[in-house]
Amino acid sequence: MKTRIRRLPKDRKEELLNAALALAEKQGYANVSRAAIASACGVSDALLSHYFGTMTEFRRTLMRYAIKQESVAVVLQGLADRNRYALKAPEALRQRAVAGMTA
Numbered sequence: 001m002k003t004r005i006r007r008l009p010k011d012r013k014e015e016l017l018n019a020a021l022a023l024a025e026k027q028g029y030a031n032v033s034r035a036a037i038a039s040a041c042g043v044s045d046a047l048l049s050h051y052f053g054t055m056t057e058f059r060r061t062l063m064r065y066a067i068k069q070e071s072v073a074v075v076l077q078g079l080a081d082r083n084r085y086a087l088k089a090p091e092a093l094r095q096r097a098v099a100g101m102t103a
C-alpha cells in the first residue's frame with residue numbers, strides 16, 4: 001500500500017500555484033483547467049476547490065502569484081485580457097512583459 005504524505009496547507013497551496021503557473025506559461029492563462037493542475041500535482045480536483053474556491057477565484061489568486069513570481073508571460077496574458085490585477089502590477093514588470101512581446 002502506498003503511503004501518502006500529508007503536506008501543510010501552505011505548502012500544498014504553493015505546490016498547486018507553481019503547477020498552475022507552469023501550465024499557464026505553456027498553455028495560456030485562460031486555458032489552465034482544474035483537472036490539469038490537479039493531475040500535475042497528483043491530487044483530486046476537489047482539493048483545488050477546497051483551497052481556492054471557484055476557478056474565477058483561483059485565476060485571481062494565480063494572477064497575483066504570477067505578479068509576485070514576476071512571470072512575464074502570464075502577466076502579459078493578463079494585460080492582454082485587461083485583468084485588473086495585471087493592470088496594477090508594478091510598472092517595471094508590465095514594461096518587461098510588453099517588451100518581451102515585441103522582442
